Amino acid sequence: MQKTNRIHWFLGTLLMMAFFLISAWNVLAAQTAGIIDNADESNVRGWALNSSDPSSAAEVKVVITNQSNGQVVAELTTTASKYREDLASNGTGNYGFEIPVPWNSYGDGTYLVEAYTGGQKLSGTRVHGVGAAAAASLQNSSSNLRSLGAFKTTAYxxxxxxxxxxGGRTSTGTIATANHTISVDPRVIPYGSRIMINGVIYTAEDCGGGVKGNHIDIFFNxxxxxRAYGTKSVEVYLVQ
Ligand SMILES: [Zn+2]
Structure with missing residues (x-):
């Protein structure tokens, strides 16, 4: 490596570290909080608050992603300025938001509902189903999701x-079916849990010798x- 290249490399590394520190500082400086309370047939509701500036209303961006292909179908923005009595002790109490969502224009499917304010994600990620199939797999048109983080996923x-x-018999005595059965480490994911992976809601009902820790084996016919599925690292959600 030439000397000038080394210097460039060194300066580049310094610059990257500076950017990292600045962005880390911005995240810490923005004291935002909030949650999505509900997503129903017509609206997404919640609250958001910038606690370093509680007198002004926070801007909220609701991002809706089609779970079958990972495509963002809508980014809806609104201001969290509706009065909420349960938040009055934090200041003005004008921190609620409610944003209409034209679900039917997105077509049948399962949609992830996430919201952001000041670059930070609000808690309470939701999933909303459009159409009979999605609603049936959710057992409801809308459920709360809890991210379990990234899991190694494989197929069997x-x-x-x-x-x-x-064969097709599972360790819990059921017959394994595609788009339904997953094999888990029951110490990490208890049997019977409903887990959303890539927009499909599975039931934990099998285990396997090679499935340990944060690893899920997905049943295919x-x-x-x-073989086509291979191994993927995927963020998985507990459906509550
Ligand atoms: Zn096989």
Whole structure:
């Protein structure tokens, strides 16, 4: 490596560190908080508050993502300025927001609802289903989601290579079905939990020798599908 290249590399590293520190500082400086309380057939509701400036209303951006393809279908902005009695002790109490959502214009599917204020994500991520199939898999048109973080996800099928002599039978006694069954480490995800992965809501009802810790094995009907899936790191959600 030439000397000038080394100097450039060094300056570049310094610059990157400076940017990192500045952005970390901005995140710390913006004292925002808030939550999405509900997402129903017509609205997304919640509250947001910039506690370093509680007298002015926070801008809120609601981001709606189609879970089957990861595409953002809408970014809706509003001002959190509706009076909420439960927040009056924090200042003016004018921190609520309610934003209409034209769900039917997005088409049938499962949608992740997230909101941001001052560059920070509000808590209370929701999932909303449009159409009968999505509503049935959610058991409701709208549910609360809790992120469990990034998991290693792999795939398996009833073949001997994947499931030994078990075939399609799961460790909880059910018959494994595609788009429904996942194999988990029950010490991490209890049996019966409903877990959303890539927009599909699965039920934890199987385990496997190779499935330990933050790892989920997803059931498919054929070995070709398991090979096509491979291994992916995915943020997974507990459906509550
Ligand atoms: Zn297989």
């Amino acid at each position: 099928c009833p073949c001997r290579k994947c499931s030994g002599g078990w 054929t070995h070709g599908e398991t």
